[in-house]
Amino acid sequence: MRSDGPAHIGLRTRVLLVVLWVALISLLATPVMACPICFQVEDAQTISGVRAGVIVLMGVTVVVLTAVAAFSIRLWRNEQLNQPDA
Amino acid sequence: MRVFSTDHKVIGLQYAFTSLAFLLIGFLFILAIRWHLAWPTDALPVVGKLLGETRTVEGILLPEFYLQLGAMHGTLMVFLAIVPLGVGAFGNYLIPLMIGAPDMAFPRLNALSYWLYLAGGLVMMVGFFLPGGAAQSGWTSYPPLADIASMGQTAWLGGLFLLATSSMVGSVNTIVTIVQLRTPGMTFMRMPFFIWAQLVTAFLLLLAFPPLQAAAVLQVMDRVAGTSFFLPTGLVVSEQVLKNVGGGSPILWQHLFWFLGHPEVYVLILPAFGIVSEVIRNITRKPLWGYRAMVGSAVFIGFMSFIVWAHHMFLTGMGPTMGAFFQVTTMIISVPSVIIVTALLLSLYGGSIRFTVPGLFALAFLPMFGLGGLTGLPLGLAATDIPLHDTYYVIGHFHYLVAPGTLFALFAGIYYWFPRVTGRRMNDLLGQLHFWGSLIAMNGIFFPMFLQGLAGMNRRLYDGGRSYQLFDSFGGSFTGQAWSAVLLGVVQIFFIVNLFMSLRRGKTAGGNPWQSDSLEWKAS
Amino acid sequence: MEGLMIPYTAERRPDTGVSNGTLGIWLFLASEAMLFGALFSAYALLRTSATNWPVSGRAILGTGNVISMTLALFLLTTLVRRAARAASKGRQLQLLLSAGLALCFLGFKALEYYTKSAQGLLPSSSMFLALFYTLTAFHAAHVLGGLVANLWAARGVWTLDEAVTLGRIKALTLYWMFVDLVWIAILVAFYAL
Numbered sequence: 109m110r111s112d113g114p115a116h117i118g119l120r121t122r123v124l125l126v127v128l129w130v131a132l133i134s135l136l137a138t139p140v141m142a143c144p145i146c147f148q149v150e151d152a153q154t155i156s157g158v159r160a161g162v163i164v165l166m167g168v169t170v171v172v173l174t175a176v177a178a179f180s181i182r183l184w185r186n187e188q189l190n191q192p193d194a
Numbered sequence: 195m196r197v198f199s200t201d202h203k204v205i206g207l208q209y210a211f212t213s214l215a216f217l218l219i220g221f222l223f224i225l226a227i228r229w230h231l232a233w234p235t236d237a238l239p240v241v242g243k244l245l246g247e248t249r250t251v252e253g254i255l256l257p258e259f260y261l262q263l264g265a266m267h268g269t270l271m272v273f274l275a276i277v278p279l280g281v282g283a284f285g286n287y288l289i290p291l292m293i294g295a296p297d298m299a300f301p302r303l304n305a306l307s308y309w310l311y312l313a314g315g316l317v318m319m320v321g322f323f324l325p326g327g328a329a330q331s332g333w334t335s336y337p338p339l340a341d342i343a344s345m346g347q348t349a350w351l352g353g354l355f356l357l358a359t360s361s362m363v364g365s366v367n368t369i370v371t372i373v374q375l376r377t378p379g380m381t382f383m384r385m386p387f388f389i390w391a392q393l394v395t396a397f398l399l400l401l402a403f404p405p406l407q408a409a410a411v412l413q414v415m416d417r418v419a420g421t422s423f424f425l426p427t428g429l430v431v432s433e434q435v436l437k438n439v440g441g442g443s444p445i446l447w448q449h450l451f452w453f454l455g456h457p458e459v460y461v462l463i464l465p466a467f468g469i470v471s472e473v474i475r476n477i478t479r480k481p482l483w484g485y486r487a488m489v490g491s492a493v494f495i496g497f498m499s500f501i502v503w504a505h506h507m508f509l510t511g512m513g514p515t516m517g518a519f520f521q522v523t524t525m526i527i528s529v530p531s532v533i534i535v536t537a538l539l540l541s542l543y544g545g546s547i548r549f550t551v552p553g554l555f556a557l558a559f560l561p562m563f564g565l566g567g568l569t570g571l572p573l574g575l576a577a578t579d580i581p582l583h584d585t586y587y588v589i590g591h592f593h594y595l596v597a598p599g600t601l602f603a604l605f606a607g608i609y610y611w612f613p614r615v616t617g618r619r620m621n622d623l624l625g626q627l628h629f630w631g632s633l634i635a636m637n638g639i640f641f642p643m644f645l646q647g648l649a650g651m652n653r654r655l656y657d658g659g660r661s662y663q664l665f666d667s668f669g670g671s672f673t674g675q676a677w678s679a680v681l682l683g684v685v686q687i688f689f690i691v692n693l694f695m696s697l698r699r700g701k702t703a704g705g706n707p708w709q710s711d712s713l714e715w716k717a718s
Numbered sequence: 719m720e721g722l723m724i725p726y727t728a729e730r731r732p733d734t735g736v737s738n739g740t741l742g743i744w745l746f747l748a749s750e751a752m753l754f755g756a757l758f759s760a761y762a763l764l765r766t767s768a769t770n771w772p773v774s775g776r777a778i779l780g781t782g783n784v785i786s787m788t789l790a791l792f793l794l795t796t797l798v799r800r801a802a803r804a805a806s807k808g809r810q811l812q813l814l815l816s817a818g819l820a821l822c823f824l825g826f827k828a829l830e831y832y833t834k835s836a837q838g839l840l841p842s843s844s845m846f847l848a849l850f851y852t853l854t855a856f857h858a859a860h861v862l863g864g865l866v867a868n869l870w871a872a873r874g875v876w877t878l879d880e881a882v883t884l885g886r887i888k889a890l891t892l893y894w895m896f897v898d899l900v901w902i903a904i905l906v907a908f909y910a911l
Binding site: 296297299300301362365366369370373374375400401402403404405407408409411412415419420421422423427438439441442443445446449450453 | 722723724725726727731734736737738741742745746748749750752753755756757759760763764767768769770840841842843844845848852856
Binding site for chain 2: 166169
């Protein structure tokens, strides 16, 4: 019998789950048929500018949120070690 | 009780009274607008003749003042009333009590966050007394209009800078308090859901406000230092080309604004979920159903809310790829909210429900929030957003979430914890009148907005759409909405009277009048 | 504060592994990362969509003071780090010295702003300069804030608990390292790219 501890999902499984989730999000982003007025006027430089801005901001956000998540997981593990849930 | 107290209970009450005052002022603004839309040729009663000739002509609102009232209504409600009440008041007062801590982790920072909030609010309001009036480019302050607007806009930006700082300072305090000062034995999964809600909210405020703070400084520089962060080249204003160097992007503002703007709406709702969960737990006399699911959902909302913001920008021409990405993340984020509301609904099953006044507000929250949330789905899908964007449908959607949604939850919290704060109970009859009147009035104001929006009525129109032919299909609804707004105002009087009267002469409550098992009642 | 003792202000809480001060400074830095992230995102957007961007930022800005300013920053960060291991007197000296270096940095910056504006290089002159002035001003504001924090920490060295002072120095170290990081990003964005 294994002693109680945090849920036993192996590292590889966790990585796979994350990859699947990211893939799901990206694959679902297929282009939509719509009028160009609302949905992009060709490949203007402004569009690449907006993309660059969004990517940088989202990149910084993902990094910071990952750090938050990592610290939260560390707190969770510490707590499990010191005071296993009743 | 010192004015510059560092005691979390005093600061919580300072936040409470200040935010309720801003709530009332923000409501009076929109009351004037509702009146004007229904009767555009009649003078505003009582105050119409007193407002001066820059604001009204013969008591009728001028377009500039109409826009100021609209922009400041949104600003006051979102930034100065609801969030400070939900986070600053309820959070500061109750978090230490609920987790068994002596005070917040940084009491002096706590005081600082309140005074920064008050300062920020006052700076914004100063705009009304500047030439040209207060900010009038919407609470969203889109450039190029906001860049060239009158001085009041700069006051708005300055106030926002102070407010953002206040939020960030407060969030650091909340997070450190919850993580570090829990009483021994209170593990994370034993914390009340209220605390989880406040924790996630604090993270949202901490990380989402800085980009808007940066954007505010950039807009100030555009207005004052001649830069063109948000001004495109060759912009023509009043038949003259602007002298700024150009090359800027109004879309940049939208990105930075909505990067805060979307997490901000979760800041508006999460404390409400927290309060409703506490009240429902109490009135059903049993534990919550699905605590772990609710916690997981709240955390998931926290993370997800950072990657949905551009669903406010579907019509900016950003392209189908980006639109599709944000559409998918938006659809995904609707799921955890449903989980939380469903868990709360299921928590009622098998309970012995006492329909106390806070209980009524908390119960009404559930379907009202549900309606608001469901009406958001067509807005979150890019294709259906096309006809609905910037119409009254959007206004109806978010008001259902914030007014009979969050505000009902906050009222529930006030009636519920009033005895803990004062040792007295609020009057039950006045509370019932307040509840039923507000419920009916709010639906009377906001439900027609869905139909108006579907008919095509645009937001922020001074004449209410009268110059358009489609006005014929919804024009009649304005009168009903105006009277509903008046009714809403009248029943708030019951609440205000109840609040102040009960402070002095309410029935004494005893230590735990609702017989709650929660920690904050044990220390009274 | 009126005798109210807040636990774990300077000492680590066993089950979380951090003190209030440590957690607090990391959270603060996370929000500052978002602030500068947004500014650099604005830079990315505006530069990518710009029709005319200077080929060489260095040529416009001049590299004269950059080396001294960079040295001042790195030196003061090192001093603050070393203050953690020093004895009280050494600590106070190192904190004050680094505050002095921060003041030098600000002096260089002010001089740079003055000379540039005298030459007609203003924020309103071009998008490049607008971004340059804004980003460096935000950075300089943070240097100023750090300077004040250094002085506040130096003041408390004699009167406060060892643990509290150490906590403050650790927090300051992290803060200055962050400020250095932002400075490097600015150098890359405006002088290198």
